Amino acid sequence: MSNRYDAIYRQSIKDPESFWAEAAEALDWERSWDRVLDTSNKPFYRWFAGASCNTCHNALDRHVDGGRGDQLALIYDSPITGALRKFTYRELRDAVATFAGALAAQGVVKGDRVILYMPMVPEAVISMLAVARLGAIHSVVFGGFAANELAVRIDDAKPKVIVSASCGVEPGRIVPYKPLLDGAIDLARHKPDRCIILQRDQETAELTPGRDLDWQDAVAGARPHPCVPVEATDPLYILYTSGTTGEPKGVVRDNGGHMVALHWSMKNIYGVDPGEVFWAASDVGWVVGHSYIVYAPLLHGNTTILFEGKPVGTPDAGVFWRIVAEHDVKALFTAPTAFRAIKQQDPEGKLIRDYDMSGFRTLFLAGERADPDTLTWAETRLQVPVIDHWWQTETGWSICANPVGIELMPVRHGSPTKPMPGWSLEALDEHGAPSPAGTIGALAAKLPLPPGAAPTLWNAEKRFVDAYLADFPGYYKTGDAGYIDEDGYVYVMTRTDDVINVAGHRLSTGAMEEVLADHPDVAECAVIGVADALKGQVPVGFLVLNAGCERHHDEIVAETVRMVRDRIGPVAAFKTAIVVTRLPKTRSGKILRGTMQKIADQEDWKMPATIDDPAILGEITQALSGAGYARPA
Ligand code: COA
Numbered sequence: 001m002s003n004r005y006d007a008i009y010r011q012s013i014k015d016p017e018s019f020w021a022e023a024a025e026a027l028d029w030e031r032s033w034d035r036v037l038d039t040s041n042k043p044f045y046r047w048f049a050g051a052s053c054n055t056c057h058n059a060l061d062r063h064v065d066g067g068r069g070d071q072l073a074l075i076y077d078s079p080i081t082g083a084l085r086k087f088t089y090r091e092l093r094d095a096v097a098t099f100a101g102a103l104a105a106q107g108v109v110k111g112d113r114v115i116l117y118m119p120m121v122p123e124a125v126i127s128m129l130a131v132a133r134l135g136a137i138h139s140v141v142f143g144g145f146a147a148n149e150l151a152v153r154i155d156d157a158k159p160k161v162i163v164s165a166s167c168g169v170e171p172g173r174i175v176p177y178k179p180l181l182d183g184a185i186d187l188a189r190h191k192p193d194r195c196i197i198l199q200r201d202q203e204t205a206e207l208t209p210g211r212d213l214d215w216q217d218a219v220a221g222a223r224p225h226p227c228v229p230v231e232a233t234d235p236l237y238i239l240y241t242s243g244t245t246g247e248p249k250g251v252v253r254d255n256g257g258h259m260v261a262l263h264w265s266m267k268n269i270y271g272v273d274p275g276e277v278f279w280a281a282s283d284v285g286w287v288v289g290h291s292y293i294v295y296a297p298l299l300h301g302n303t304t305i306l307f308e309g310k311p312v313g314t315p316d317a318g319v320f321w322r323i324v325a326e327h328d329v330k331a332l333f334t335a336p337t338a339f340r341a342i343k344q345q346d347p348e349g350k351l352i353r354d355y356d357m358s359g360f361r362t363l364f365l366a367g368e369r370a371d372p373d374t375l376t377w378a379e380t381r382l383q384v385p386v387i388d389h390w391w392q393t394e395t396g397w398s399i400c401a402n403p404v405g406i407e408l409m410p411v412r413h414g415s416p417t418k419p420m421p422g423w424s425l426e427a428l429d430e431h432g433a434p435s436p437a438g439t440i441g442a443l444a445a446k447l448p449l450p451p452g453a454a455p456t457l458w459n460a461e462k463r464f465v466d467a468y469l470a471d472f473p474g475y476y477k478t479g480d481a482g483y484i485d486e487d488g489y490v491y492v493m494t495r496t497d498d499v500i501n502v503a504g505h506r507l508s509t510g511a512m513e514e515v516l517a518d519h520p521d522v523a524e525c526a527v528i529g530v531a532d533a534l535k536g537q538v539p540v541g542f543l544v545l546n547a548g549c550e551r552h553h554d555e556i557v558a559e560t561v562r563m564v565r566d567r568i569g570p571v572a573a574f575k576t577a578i579v580v581t582r583l584p585k586t587r588s589g590k591i592l593r594g595t596m597q598k599i600a601d602q603e604d605w606k607m608p609a610t611i612d613d614p615a616i617l618g619e620i621t622q623a624l625s626g627a628g629y630a631r632p633a
């Protein structure tokens with residue numbers, strides 16, 4: 001049934017070095033590798049050790065040199081501002097080379113870090129590729145994060161330069177970025193030498209003399225910079241993601257392995273050929289944006305779409321279909337939440353009929369669990385295969401997918417299908433032994449991981465080992481629990497840590513608890529993720545107030561909501577907090593977040609044997625049902 005996939009997968013596990021060496025031949029290397037896989041420093045494995053290369057060269061110059069100079073590389077379609085701009089490979093290469101020259105003029109050299117705090121404009125993509133061109137390391141910070149989150153990343157990455165813009169544009173409001181950037185630099189201990197600011201039409205930012213440089217002034221007179229070769233194992237970027245605590249993890253991506261895996265994925269997983277249009281409707285601030293708006297489509301010679309808008313409201317729930325039809329998109333990749341938003345506004349999918357979608361072949365969903373309702377709706381309305389695939393910031397590309405370019409395996413709702421090459425996956429029990437088929441366990445992948453997966457965390461090797469490798473020696477712990485059925489289909493059920501997924505955005509409840517705990521009237525708190533029809537999950541906070549606090553609860557709740565928005569950002573979507581007298585805990589003092597979440601989601605739950613005060617769960621149920629969650633007690 002799945003002969004081609006089986007053969008390819010088996011070969012990748014049996015002989016990973018020849019599998020990935022063959023895939024690497026599609027790319028240009030300044031110098032070839034000494035070893036495809038360097039195993040000399042376990043548990044840290046390095047792909048293509050000894051090779052040197054440049055990712056930007058492979059994403060742009062290689063195509064211009066190879067005859068694709070006049071093909072479109074990037075289409076910027078911004079229904080929220082009305083802008084449309086197109087770049088051929090030659091134009092994009094030239095813009096990137098010029099901006100690389102501008103960065104070099106500010107002293108950026110190989111190995112330096114550059115933080116990018118940018119809205120979804122072409123200059124964001126140009127900046128990423130320009131940093132890569134110089135062999136420097138970019139770290140993109142999502143625009144929906146607040147100054148404090150940006151400051152934490154500035155202190156960890158220690159950028160020489162920060163590139164930002166005057167504003168982002170959200171439905172109904174302009175989001176000025178400059179005050180957030182200035183606030184972050186004030187908060188951070190590390191200070192960048194220079195900030196380069198793109199002034200957008202919607203808002204002009206005031207520049208700080210001596211530190212800030214207008215983008216236009218920076219590029220005026222800049223000399224185009226050639227690609228700087230780096231070691232294949234050198235970092236291309238750092239992308240911070242949520243962990244269990246408020247301190248984000250700086251996921252490192254290397255150059256060589258990343259290029260090879262992403263290039264391979266475009267034809268084999270997404271089934272597109274060079275020259276075709278591919279669209280990932282995400283944001284460059286997330287890993288999906290890094291991998292599938294920027295690097296993979298360009299490495300593969302596709303045309304990529306940069307979409308500045310929302311699935312609904314910019315102007316309506318037909319915007320995805322308009323873009324697919326207008327730009328002849330062959331494959332679209334987005335998060336299920338985007339489809340839930342569209343379905344909510346256009347349940348019959350009537351707007352689809354307004355557009356010629358005949359060229360559209362496949363819809364890919366990832367970022368959160370794809371619920372069967374949304375999958376069925378998309379399949380019925382679009383009449384194309386709808387492919388759920390599972391991956392993480394750390395992995396950079398799919399752990400599991402249905403590789404339509406190899407063969408379309410039967411789709412099973414609730415499953416992102418099977419492991420991709422190099423991913424040797426098990427559901428492990430608490431002793432680290434593989435569970436039998438159909439039994440839930442911790443999903444973990446045998447080391448070494450394939451190319452593209454994070455080799456480490458930025459300046460935090462021990463944290464990398466502790467977070468991912470220590471619990472199950474010889475394996476990478478994904479942090480997701482699930483099972484593998486008798487046919488090898490993988491089912492991803494839930495996170496095993498305090499990470500929640502809000503509208504496809506990964507957030508830490510631990511980080512929100514740290515903010516709530518700072519409120520002067522809050523003695524204790526907990527945050528859980530509860531099911532939400534649109535966003536998949538939303539955070540809900542529980543607050544225990546200091547004894548003697550007589551302030552009105554609504555006031556305190558409003559202040560905590562404001563604090564999370566100000567410190568983490570609007571993207572946290574923290575809108576609900578409930579004041580309770582106590583939190584449910586085990587006798588050893590552990591907060592029973594899992595039980596609270598089951599009550600909120602109206603799932604079956606058992607009274608935990610170790611609970612110290614069963615009566616409190618009645619109050620929690622009451623409070624949750626008062627807030628619109630849980631069944632009344
Ligand atoms: N800059 C500033 N603020 C931002 C922002 C950005 N780049 N992105 C989001 N925000 C703000 C929003 O304006 C919103 O603010 P509000 O509380 O004042 O309304 C808040 O952050 C939450 O944003 P979001 O989670 O996007 O919710 P939404 O209600 O605006 O839109 C969806 C809901 C489903 C339409 C939206 O989440 C979406 O398009 N999701 C697509 C999935 C996706 O891109 N996932 C990424 C991983 S693949």
Ligand code: AMP
Pocket residue numbers: 241287365366367368369370388389390391392393394416478479480492493494495501504505506
């Ligand atoms: P991020 O690092 O932001 O991409 O988030 C990764 C997490 O999102 C995973 O660990 C999962 O918990 C969840 N996730 C991503 N894709 C899927 C999927 N297809 N099915 C279920 N969960 C998913």
